[in-house]
Amino acid sequence: MSQTKKKKTLLINILFAFTLVGILLFLSRAPEITTPSLPHDDDHNRFFSMKKKVAGQLCVECHLPDDVYEIHKDTTPNTNRCLFCHRRD
Ligand code: HEC
Numbered sequence: 001m002s003q004t005k006k007k008k009t010l011l012i013n014i015l016f017a018f019t020l021v022g023i024l025l026f027l028s029r030a031p032e033i034t035t036p037s038l039p040h041d042d043d044h045n046r047f048f049s050m051k052k053k054v055a056g057q058l059c060v061e062c063h064l065p066d067d068v069y070e071i072h073k074d075t076t077p078n079t080n081r082c083l084f085c086h087r088r089d
């Protein structure tokens, strides 16, 4: 390899390293999770072993659309998505 080509490769590698560090910093600054997760109680225990989309259909038995839509008025939740935000942890 010629000298200039070597320098170019080195420069590209340095840029690559900086990009990786930048991405890691960006990810580590992500905000805390504030969405309440699925409670562990008699009302919710059965949902922990169900498929997300099946369980989601049952949430509205208790979380009536009027209440749920009032809380989520910015997002209009779809019952397929409840458990993507309200994590089961
Ligand atoms: C049998 C009735 C019932 C069903 C079905 C039900 N919930 Fe609930 N849920 C409740 C009640 C009552 C509360 C309030 C008391 C509590 O926090 O447990 C609640 C509270 C919650 C909370 C608030 C927890 C907090 O920390 O503030 C979330 C989130 C939630 N439910 C999500 C869901 C999701 C998602 C589903 C469907 C997978 C679901 N619920 C199905 C009765 C139910």
Ligand code: HEC
Pocket (backbone or CB within 6 Å): 034, 035, 036, 056, 059, 060, 063, 068, 071, 072, 075, 077, 078, 079, 081, 082, 083, 085, 086
């Ligand atoms: C896009 C993400 C998202 C989706 C989808 C979603 N939620 Fe939520 N939900 C939130 C957030 C964020 C809050 C907290 C709102 C607040 O406290 O102001 C919340 C709050 C709640 C609460 C009240 C918790 C409390 O402490 O009072 C219940 C109950 C709830 N969601 C049930 C549901 C159900 C049932 C579905 C599906 C139909 C659903 N959510 C879909 C993000 C979501």
